[in-house]
Amino acid sequence: EYLTLIHPDERKAFAQIASARLRGESVPHRYEVRRLRKDGETIWCEMMATRIEYGGRPAIMGNIVVITERKEVEEALLESARRMQIAYDQAINYAEAFKKEIEERKRAEEALQNRKEQLKTKAQSLEEVNTALKVLLKQREEDKAELEEKVVSNVKQLVMPYIETLGNSRLGSKESACVNIIQSNISEIVSPFLRRLSSKYSGLTPKEIQIADLIKLGKTTKEIADLLNVSTRAIEFHRENIRAKLGLKNQPTNLRTHLLSLA
Numbered sequence: 001e002y003l004t005l006i007h008p009d010e011r012k013a014f015a016q017i018a019s020a021r022l023r024g025e026s027v028p029h030r031y032e033v034r035r036l037r038k039d040g041e042t043i044w045c046e047m048m049a050t051r052i053e054y055g056g057r058p059a060i061m062g063n064i065v066v067i068t069e070r071k072e073v074e075e076a077l078l079e080s081a082r083r084m085q086i087a088y089d090q091a092i093n094y095a096e097a098f099k100k101e102i103e104e105r106k107r108a109e110e111a112l113q114n115r116k117e118q119l120k121t122k123a124q125s126l127e128e129v130n131t132a133l134k135v136l137l138k139q140r141e142e143d144k145a146e147l148e149e150k151v152v153s154n155v156k157q158l159v160m161p162y163i164e165t166l167g168n169s170r171l172g173s174k175e176s177a178c179v180n181i182i183q184s185n186i187s188e189i190v191s192p193f194l195r196r197l198s199s200k201y202s203g204l205t206p207k208e209i210q211i212a213d214l215i216k217l218g219k220t221t222k223e224i225a226d227l228l229n230v231s232t233r234a235i236e237f238h239r240e241n242i243r244a245k246l247g248l249k250n251q252p253t254n255l256r257t258h259l260l261s262l263a
Contacts, residue, residue, distance in 0.1 A: 007034035007042055021051050022058045032067065044071040159186060177227060184217055203245050211238045216259040 006014045010033050020027045035045050049062035163186065167179045204212065214224045221239070225232045243249050248258060 005035050007036060010034055018049075018060060021049065021060055024051065024058070032071075035064075044068045174226070177223075181214070181217070181227065185213065204242065208238055208242050208245070211235065212242050212259055215239070215242075215256050218256065 003011050003015060014033055017027050017031070029050060030046065030048050032044060032046050034042050036042060044067045046065045046067045047062055048065070049060050052059050052061045054061075163179065163183045167176070167183065171179065210228075211224060214227065219227070221232050221235045225235045228235075239255065240249075243251075243255055246255075246258060248255065
């Protein structure tokens with residue numbers, strides 16, 4: 001009948017302890033157990049029991065103390081401790097993650113700094129190379145100017161006197177015209193006309209450059225044809241090609257005037 005006051009989950013264990021105590025076996029004198037009130041509410045109790053002789057038979061004398069409030073406090077403390085442990089573990093995890101992130105950022109900053117140093121070194125190297133190239137280009141231009149001066153000087157001193165002597169000789173009209181053209185072309189060597197024409201209009205053929213030079217000198221189509229031993233139609237064909245390549249096709253611009261503007 002007493003077992004009906006014990007919580008169903010603990011009746012079997014409670015009965016085993018009571019039986020062992022009556023048999024004189026060593027069992028705890030103090031333990032906690034859940035009991036049921038008459039209204040069915042579960043309460044926690046602390047049992048304190050001992051074996052006695054009552055009427056010549058073994059019996060159990062016990063004392064019961066209700067400890068429900070204490071158990072609730074203990075459970076609340078345990079729950080609080082559990083939550084604190086969870087919070088602590090989370091804090092440790094956060095701290096480890098934060099530490100790891102700091103280390104990764106530090107490594108990234110070091111890598112970035114190293115990259116900056118490398119770029120700075122490369123920039124300095126490029127600047128030095130650029131400076132060296134400027135010096136070389138300047139020296140090249142100076143050497144080029146010096147070479148041109150030497151060529152012009154040599155032409156004037158070693159070639160032009162003989163051309164002038166030949167021009168003063170008794171020559172036929174055609175030969176005299178050829179000498180004049182040679183003299184004029186040699187003069188053009190020291191002028192920028194042919195260089196500008198050939199560099200700016202690289203599509204011109206050598207023949208077209210030759211004809212363009214004669215046009216600039218004021219030679220007519222027939223005169224050019226006679227000098228080059230070709231037909232006037234061939235010269236007209238080349239004139240049209242020159243106008244097209246110089247962007248003068250279907251334009252009213254005079255070809256000789258345009259060529260003179262390039263000189």
